[in-house]
Amino acid sequence: MLGEYRIEGRRAAEISASVERAVGAGQLAPGETLPPVRELAAELGVNPNTVAAAYRALRDRGVIETAGRRGSRVRSRPASSPRDLIRVEAPEGIRDIAAGNPDPALLPPLGEALAAAAARAAATPTLYGAPGVDPELERLARAAFDADGVPDGPVAVASGSLDAIERVLGAHLKPGDAVAVEDPGWGSLLDLVPALGLRAVPVALDDDGPLPGEVDRALRQGARALVITARAQNPTGAAIGAERARELRAVLADHPRALLIEDDHGHGIVDVPLCPVVGGTAHWALVRSVAKAYGPDLRLAVFTGDIVTVDRVRGRLRLGPGWVSHLLQHAMVELWRAEAVDARAVAASYGRRRDALVQALGARGIEARGRSGMNVWVPVPDETGAVARLLQAGWAVAPGARFRLSSPPGVRMTVSTMRPGEAEKVADALASATGPVPTGRYD
Secondary structure: OOOOOOOOOOHHHHHHHHHHHHHHOOOOOOOEEEOHHHHHHHHHHHOOHHHHHHHHHHHHHOOOOHHHHHOOEEEEOOOOHHHHHHHHOOOOEEEEEEOOOHHHHOOOOOOHHHHHHHHHHHHOOOOOOOOOOOHHHHHHHHHHHHOOOOOOOOOOEEHHHHHHHHHHHHHHHHOOEEEEEEEEOOOHHHHHHHHHHOOEEEEEEEEEOHHHHHHHHHOOOEEEEEEEOOOOOOOOOOOHHHHHHHHHHHHHHHHOOOOEEEOOOOOOOOOOOOOOOOOOOEEEEEHHHHHHHHHHOOOOOOEEOOOOHHHHHHHHHHHOOOOOOOOHHHHHHHHOOOOOOHHHHHHHHHHHHHHHHHHHHHHHHHHHOOOOOEEEEEEEOOHHHHHHHHHHOOEEEHHHHHHHOOOOOOOEEOOOOOOOHHHHHHHHHHHHHOOOOOOOOOO
């Protein structure tokens, strides 16, 4: 099972460190099976409980995974190898439409809001013991949730949507639990799940979001949580409409103990109305990041949920960083009060570029998905070849492997920095990149 490598140690910490060193050095390959607990215990001359504790620690750190009677094995993609490394670096002179960033020209200036927050801090400094959430930020966030029909619940603040999702998952799940995720889906989330020692269960989706039958299948197979995207799904642009939301709520009614997390990171950059799915299960959260509309460096997300979930997250937050900077919270209050972002104008700008690219691709017989947000997903027969050929043609796109578990190959294009007329050029390049490869005969 382990070839030439011998696991060493007498205590659980020593045994787990021995395995982890071997994984890091490449002496234990991804997918390699570890010895059964009793077999390794006999070899090392220790109690089986000691080996079991070592394996639990390795699983909790995302180094190994346990598959019941099939035993424990090194993770096929260790948590230390993030999908974000699966990227194409755009050399000088290459147009980069892979990064997934918002258009800087559509982000509001932050100077006045930050200056106002600094002045407020000078007059009334935030000290230890202050509330974790600024009362005015909480009021404005709750009012926005209410306007969109989000169920009532307390408001909390995290350092971005991924931080919020991680904290909510940690409030209810334990290592080894399964989480249903969209496939294709957000690469950072697909990295986070195994890093927490959790197991990802793929759920297929169409332009209206996760397919109800797929969600039901995943939950019946034991998934304890479901993470979905409300609008501007990354990478496909899917958006959950009213009918799909009703269908998903009907499915979740049969799984009331499942944890539901709904990510509304597209708030402020889309013109598709929010149709919330949350509220039908005992535990839930809806997360809104300000990154896409106001700037990624603000590192702030507001979220609401059931009382137990939000209280657990707040309690754990107090034991770590304590709170999210009130300077940032106060700055967001200023930006919201000033209506610094015109969501309709931003959505229209992204929509024009996205629609132009989808239409240009369609005119060339290429299927593309992009209902909302700033991304367009294009299925391709040969992902690696398409990415390489597009790079040769002057375009850097994101490889679909960053976003996939078991779904077919594809590439993601971000339209946020595309200029007028570029859609036709990209479509021509992709049509050429996905066409038949010339072959020759060599005698």
